[in-house]
Amino acid sequence: MSDTPSSRPARPPHEGIPPVDLPDDVRLDTRAVREGLPRSRWGENSEALFLTSSFVQPDAASAAARFGNEEEAFIYSRFANPTVAMFERRLAALEGTEACIGTGSGMGAILLTAMALLKAGDHVVCSQSVFGATLMLLGRDLAKFGVQTTFVPPCDLPAWRAAMRPTTRLLFTESPSNPLTEVCDLRALADIAHEGGALLAVDNCFCSPALQRPVEFGADLIIHSATKFLDGQGRVVAGAVCGPRQLLDTQFMPVMRSAGLTLSAFNAWVVLKGLETLSIRVLAQSQRALELAHWLQQHPQVLRVHHPGLPSHPQHALAMAQQAGHGGAVLSFEVRSLQAGGVAAARAAAFHVIDSTRVLSITANLGDTKTTITHPASTSHGRLTEDQRQAAGIVQGLVRVSVGLDDVRDVMADLDRGLSTLPH
Ligand SMILES: Cc1ncc(COP(=O)(O)O)c(C=O)c1O
Known part of the structure; x- marks a missing residue:
């Protein structure tokens, strides 16, 4: 399996596939149980699990057009799969964002965010009270690639402001934090980020969109370990990044296509059903x-x-x-x-x-x-x-x-x- 290089940005191949047919004004609880892709020709009431690594193309010319992003279709499950797409649409609806990308784990979602947004010489400001593996990824692993991170107390707004540099591209926080449940002022952090030309990413794993929608306070990216409340029954490891469509399509999807941070269709299906009772x-x-x-x-x-x-x-x-x-x-x-x-x-x-x-x-x-x-x-x-x-x-x-x-x-x-x- 190889990807044909394309001069166009790598859009999620399911973008042109219509969403499930719901009236625009249905409320969130209804979206939580119904948002996704249309039913297949068999009319299943529960969303189908598409356990397939690749998708058969009608002919060589269509395959070429689809690989070149000129035609919308599912091609290969490393970067898009109908069950994963249903999960992404449902979570984006719940978070109130335009788009979402499912990943194999919560840490995969954070790594994807870093790879999509940062390059050597860039700087991150991060709450010191984030999950242990996030501290390691930002403070140790990304430092090897020339990305510097300053850690600050989550509730100390002057410390966030003082940590900003001309090279700061990303502010990262969790609210409430683990395990001390410190709560950050998300609106204030979004303002600090935007004044400095940076983005605010919020790990919303502790609240889930059932309680908190960071986008309403100005956050740009919402990160999830779907392993937690989104699944809710301790069955699978999964993750997601939610955010603006343009940003995810142009900066995240190319990394997604090449980096293999894929959410499996089976795990997506489990979490998709978890969202119904979230x-x-x-x-x-x-x-x-x-x-x-x-x-x-x-x-x-x-x-x-x-x-x-x-x-x-x-x-x-x-x-x-x-x-x-x-x-x-x-x-x-x-x-x-x-x-x-x-x-x-x-x-x-x-x-x-x-x-x-x-x-x-x-x-x-x-x-x-x-x-x-x-x-x-x-x-x-x-x-x-x-x-x-x-x-x-x-x-x-x-x-x-x-x-x-x-x-x-x-x-x-x-x-x-x-x-x-x-x-x-
Ligand atoms: C707040 C938070 N973010 C991210 C993660 C990482 O998620 P995952 O284990 O799905 O990679 C965890 C895991 O415990 C977490 O508690």
Whole structure:
């Protein structure tokens, strides 16, 4: 399989294929279950899974025209597939963007963004509280290719402004952050980016479009680890970038065609079906998380709780305005260590709480209908030095919970088993 070079930009081949026939004014919940491509000639009600690597062309002349981007058609599943296209259209509709490109993972979406927008000599400003692999990709891996990144505290707007350089092309953040749930002012960050001639990319994995649509606050690109809430049932690894059509077509698609960051049709189909229940899942999980956060806050063995829905959260008002009045389904809390012994005792206390659970899943994944629990300092942020972790507030006593659809009373009982038996 080789790509014929074309002087025209590499457009997604499904761009000219009509969308599913929906009235323009149907609402988001309806789009979440119906947006996509038209049904095939067989009239299936559930979207078809096109498990095919390539597409048969009617004749050699058509194949030439299609490879040259003169005619719209599916050619090869490395860069376009009808099931993937349905997922892309549905997610773009939910995020309120013109277009979307599915990728094999959330990190693939971030790498695609970097490869599409940056070259040697360019500069990125990034929140210091982003996912561990994102820190590594931007701070270590891209540095090898001459891209410099400055990391700043996510809520410190003067620090974002001060970090801007004439070569800054991209600002990158997550909101709320993992695991401390810090909430960034997205509108202010979009303004800083645009005044400096840069773009703002927001990793919207924690909220999903069910709670937060960063494009409404001026963000240019929305990144997803679809592995999280979009799938919602912990089945597949997947990702996506949402943004303006022109930008994705001209700068992202050429990289997509050559770099092989492809989302598989099967995984796209799983996430496509996940999107149908996204909003009811995320709202229910967010409500359970708030209940759990209030319960933890009054627990004598808990030092502090991080959840944007709590009035005590430092950016509570901003979170309510940006996240449709919801705090989200992820929280973290610091276990009160009953032993003297600093960092080691704090870690032992957190491990005790985690190991005392009988219902919760001990896994670093989040956004699942099953409630998950993890120790960020030794898992998602385990590659940082202890000093970096302390600076970022990822202390050893911290435990993160992603609240699922379990009965929240069972989650409380599971956590209380360890909290009420901490070693003295
Ligand atoms: C906020 C955030 N962004 C990106 C990623 C990376 O996603 P993936 O694991 O799908 O590559 C993760 C994964 O945990 C994440 O939590």
